[in-house]
Amino acid sequence: MAASEQKQLEFKVPNLEGVEKPIKNVIFRVSRFDPDRDREPYYRDYEVPVYRFTTVLDGLLYIKYNLDPTLAVRYSCRMGVCGSCAMIVNGRERLACKTNVLSLNSNIVTVRPINNLPLIRDLVTDLRPFFEKHKKVMPYIIRDDIEAHQDREFLQSPAELNEYMMLTDCIKCGLCYSACPTTATDALFLGPQALAQAYRYTIDSRDAGAALRFDVVDDPHGVWRCHFAGACSAACPKGVDPAFAIQQLKKLLLYKRNAMKSRKPAPESEKVREGTSVEEVLKSMPKEWPSPPAPK
Amino acid sequence: MVRESTLMWIQYITGLGILVLGALHFASLTLLAPGGYPGALEYKIVIFRYTDPLWAAALEAFLALLSYHVFNGFRVLLLELNQGSGWTKAVNVTMALAAIAAFLYGTRTILVFHLGGAI
Numbered sequence: 001m002a003a004s005e006q007k008q009l010e011f012k013v014p015n016l017e018g019v020e021k022p023i024k025n026v027i028f029r030v031s032r033f034d035p036d037r038d039r040e041p042y043y044r045d046y047e048v049p050v051y052r053f054t055t056v057l058d059g060l061l062y063i064k065y066n067l068d069p070t071l072a073v074r075y076s077c078r079m080g081v082c083g084s085c086a087m088i089v090n091g092r093e094r095l096a097c098k099t100n101v102l103s104l105n106s107n108i109v110t111v112r113p114i115n116n117l118p119l120i121r122d123l124v125t126d127l128r129p130f131f132e133k134h135k136k137v138m139p140y141i142i143r144d145d146i147e148a149h150q151d152r153e154f155l156q157s158p159a160e161l162n163e164y165m166m167l168t169d170c171i172k173c174g175l176c177y178s179a180c181p182t183t184a185t186d187a188l189f190l191g192p193q194a195l196a197q198a199y200r201y202t203i204d205s206r207d208a209g210a211a212l213r214f215d216v217v218d219d220p221h222g223v224w225r226c227h228f229a230g231a232c233s234a235a236c237p238k239g240v241d242p243a244f245a246i247q248q249l250k251k252l253l254l255y256k257r258n259a260m261k262s263r264k265p266a267p268e269s270e271k272v273r274e275g276t277s278v279e280e281v282l283k284s285m286p287k288e289w290p291s292p293p294a295p296k
Numbered sequence: 297m298v299r300e301s302t303l304m305w306i307q308y309i310t311g312l313g314i315l316v317l318g319a320l321h322f323a324s325l326t327l328l329a330p331g332g333y334p335g336a337l338e339y340k341i342v343i344f345r346y347t348d349p350l351w352a353a354a355l356e357a358f359l360a361l362l363s364y365h366v367f368n369g370f371r372v373l374l375l376e377l378n379q380g381s382g383w384t385k386a387v388n389v390t391m392a393l394a395a396i397a398a399f400l401y402g403t404r405t406i407l408v409f410h411l412g413g414a415i
Contacts, residue, residue, distance in 0.1 A: 186375070187379055
């Protein structure tokens with residue numbers, strides 16, 4: 001299809017006439033950056049009608065589809081679950097989809113990309129360094145018998161679950177990473193998210209990977225570089241407390257290093273899991289996933 | 297290679313030690329000085345403190361704790377300000393040497409005064 005024949009993107013604002021009226025118009029001061037044209041980011045203003053329910057993400061999408069289609073913004077679920085729309089709104093790390101514009105009590109909404117990550121374009125940052133660090137702490141259950149017992153659960157008491165439950169709410173949005181003052185100066189620092197997840201899996205009673213994770217976090221750029229500023233916990237949109245987890249991780253390293261290393265992981269249940277086993281699912285999976293049809 | 301947790305554990309312990317010996321050091325300059333603060337820094341009184349083996353030992357311990365705590369603190373700051381394996385090695389070695397040098401120079405001063413006088 002020739003470029004001239006390409007259909008324009010359409011975004012229709014719901015017709016709210018008679019139902020809802022814009023409460024006011026707000027200036028969205030958005031950070032723009034095109035690596036092919038700009039030397040450094042700059043701000044551009046857009047006027048956006050704001051309703052009772054308008055979120056910052058709604059405002060940005062209004063700009064994208066009505067005022068400036070070149071605006072790059074990353075988003076997905078629109079309900080504070082995926083963590084894609086992490087950005088800095090009026091100077092604070094927030095999820096754009098979870099931030100109601102009126103709640104900001106300001107006629108100017110300044111939006112810029114999160115800190116401490118390479119900028120790709122406009123509000124989109126390169127999250128690879130963040131996820132590399134997350135991967136480095138081995139955020140999964142490590143034990144020798146995990147392959148042999150795919151058909152049963154490992155036993156865990158509610159109290160043991162409570163030890164790390166709060167930390168499972170992490171959606172990996174990167175807001176804590178952006179707020180962290182140590183990450184701002186030390187590019188090799190693992191960051192609050194990765195360290196909190198290191199603690200989350202190490203403290204899990206089903207896990208036996210403490211020694212491996214301790215080698216990663218007990219590093220000149222690891223857990224000891226946290227100054228306990230607490231900015232990560234203040235920034236988290238899901239109520240996770242990485243600052244607490246990092247201090248707990250330090251405690252494990254200082255007082256319980258050997259005990260954690262030699263800890264026996266929780267035993268597996270005698271009951272075989274009902275339903276389709278993992279082996280059966282794996283067998284039934286196609287070796288190659290069907291590809292979507294090529295565009296005409 | 298010493299683990300970072302060991303280095304930081306010593307950092308915390310030395311910090312506590314500095315709190316105690318530092319308080320003692322400042323007390324020696326004020327409350328515990330014969331005649332109180334006004335004459336505390338007079339030559340004779342200072343020499344008296346250094347010649348007393350207990351005071352000299354306390355000062356030496358204070359110096360040892362400070363040498364470690366200060367230069368390990370600098371090491372931490374410098375590693376946060378810049379990264380790279382070459383930089384890390386350079387900072388580690390320089391700070392270790394600086395700590396040893398400060399400790400030896402301070403020890404020399406304490407010993408000279410302990411043995412009776414100025415150079």
